[in-house]
Amino acid sequence: MEDNIIVLQGNKPENQENPEQPKELLFTALRVKMQQTEHAVEKIYSEIVKMVPSLMQIKEATKKGYRLVVDASERLLNDIETGKVKLSVEKDGKIVAQIREANGQYGGKLPIKKEVYAKGLDPVQMANAIQMMAMKEQLDAIEAQIQFIDQSVQDVLQGQQNDRIGLYYSGFALYLESQSVNDKSLKNTLVGQALRSLSESSYQLGLKMQSDIEYLAAGEYKKAKGKSVNLIDSRMDSINQSFGYIHQNFMLRAAIYCNEGELSSMSVVLNEYSRFINQTIKNNADLLSQCDKNDDGTDRGVWHSRKKLQLDTSEIYKKIAEQNKVIYLDFAKEA
Amino acid sequence: MAKKKGCLNPNCPSHEKRKMYDEAYIRCPDCGEILSYVCKGCYMKLPNGAKTLCVRCEEEKKDKRKLFRKNTGKAFAGAAAIAVVAIKKIVSK
Numbered sequence: 001m002e003d004n005i006i007v008l009q010g011n012k013p014e015n016q017e018n019p020e021q022p023k024e025l026l027f028t029a030l031r032v033k034m035q036q037t038e039h040a041v042e043k044i045y046s047e048i049v050k051m052v053p054s055l056m057q058i059k060e061a062t063k064k065g066y067r068l069v070v071d072a073s074e075r076l077l078n079d080i081e082t083g084k085v086k087l088s089v090e091k092d093g094k095i096v097a098q099i100r101e102a103n104g105q106y107g108g109k110l111p112i113k114k115e116v117y118a119k120g121l122d123p124v125q126m127a128n129a130i131q132m133m134a135m136k137e138q139l140d141a142i143e144a145q146i147q148f149i150d151q152s153v154q155d156v157l158q159g160q161q162n163d164r165i166g167l168y169y170s171g172f173a174l175y176l177e178s179q180s181v182n183d184k185s186l187k188n189t190l191v192g193q194a195l196r197s198l199s200e201s202s203y204q205l206g207l208k209m210q211s212d213i214e215y216l217a218a219g220e221y222k223k224a225k226g227k228s229v230n231l232i233d234s235r236m237d238s239i240n241q242s243f244g245y246i247h248q249n250f251m252l253r254a255a256i257y258c259n260e261g262e263l264s265s266m267s268v269v270l271n272e273y274s275r276f277i278n279q280t281i282k283n284n285a286d287l288l289s290q291c292d293k294n295d296d297g298t299d300r301g302v303w304h305s306r307k308k309l310q311l312d313t314s315e316i317y318k319k320i321a322e323q324n325k326v327i328y329l330d331f332a333k334e335a
Numbered sequence: 336m337a338k339k340k341g342c343l344n345p346n347c348p349s350h351e352k353r354k355m356y357d358e359a360y361i362r363c364p365d366c367g368e369i370l371s372y373v374c375k376g377c378y379m380k381l382p383n384g385a386k387t388l389c390v391r392c393e394e395e396k397k398d399k400r401k402l403f404r405k406n407t408g409k410a411f412a413g414a415a416a417i418a419v420v421a422i423k424k425i426v427s428k
């Protein structure tokens with residue numbers, strides 16, 4: 001398995017002039033997921049609408065403690081028309097619906113019956129849909145932030161080539177390879193290798209960047225008489241390059257997880273990116289901006305804008321970790 | 336050396352000409368924007384506690400001074416050599 005990584009190390013993909021940008025991969029993955037979500041939610045919605053009368057029967061039954069098969073009364077149906085149905089995912093993965101009562105409170109949890117699943121609703125897809133809907137707003141904000149940082153990164157990465165970034169390209173290549181493979185287990189293996197290669201690359205680049213920053217912070221460039229600026233510039237080149245690849249790396253890993261449908265892992269990756277920014281850049285932004293000949297020192301400048309990158313994944317993470325994921329389906333318009 | 340302020344409004348003539356103002360100025364006379372501390376060398380915005388030059392410009396200045404010393408040192412040595420030759424000539428006369 002390791003052989004693959006070694007063989008591919010240091011080779012940039014052939015389509016180097018027009019590479020598939022990790023940022024684009026991530027945005028596309030997110031868009032696809034969002035569309036799937038909307039589709040799934042529509043399906044859930046229409047099924048629930050059909051289900052409403054039988055939901056009402058169960059409701060009656062739970063209230064009275066025995067099963068009563070009745071048609072929903074005029075008054076109750078009217079309540080539904082003007083009210084809302086709440087869908088949530090329970091700890092055990094079961095999806096339940098709750099109907100808002102006339103007093104504005106949600107009534108008891110009604111399990112969604114097997115028949116609904118049989119009609120082509122995949123419970124996993126439903127759970128994902130509920131998760132994605134909860135994340136939508138945060139994802140939009142994250143996209144905007146990434147877009148901004150990405151611009152300053154692309155210039156630096158033009159024409160860079162050294163062995164430190166080999167692992168990154170090998171991870172990228174493994175992932176692209178995995179996409180063209182049909183065999184499921186081989187595909188999984190390749191994706192796993194790609195992720196491992198990327199996370200190792202990210203770790204190494206992070207260390208390199210850290211040591212370059214320490215060099216600048218300690219003023220070690222002063223030792224070379226008359227050549228200090230050259231030393232500052234070459235360290236800054238190295239730092240900018242490391243940062244560029246670290247950025248690409250996080251984008252790519254988030255895209256992979258998103259494509260694989262592992263949204264909580266995606267959120268962990270984005271979270272890790274924010275933590276990296278906090279640990280490595282936040283307290284050094286003043287130093288870095290004063291050493292970087294392309295930085296104007298303002299909030300729009302290279303390093304202060306990078307410093308501000310906070311992909312608000314804590315919210316996403318909370319939502320995913322929440323025991324009950326909830327979406328609200330508004331019945332008022334449709335009924 | 337006194338710290339200098341500058342205007343960071345990209346649309347302001349003061350910014351374009353990299354005009355520098357004394358610390359006492361609060362607002363830009365051209366556009367009215369609040370002035371910030373800037374580097375005397377490259378006009379980048381500096382944090383409030385910083386010196387008059389950014390890290391890079393300060394080193395650049397030192398580098399130049401060192402190079403200047405090196406070069407003037409050589410010039411002195413050259414002059415000394417000529418002087419020695421001149422003295423030798425005088426002595427040999």
Ligand SMILES: [Zn+2]
Pocket residue numbers: 342343344347348349350363364365366367368
């Ligand atoms: Zn101005």
Ligand SMILES: [Zn+2]
Pocket residue numbers: 374375376377378379388389390391392393
């Ligand atoms: Zn400067």
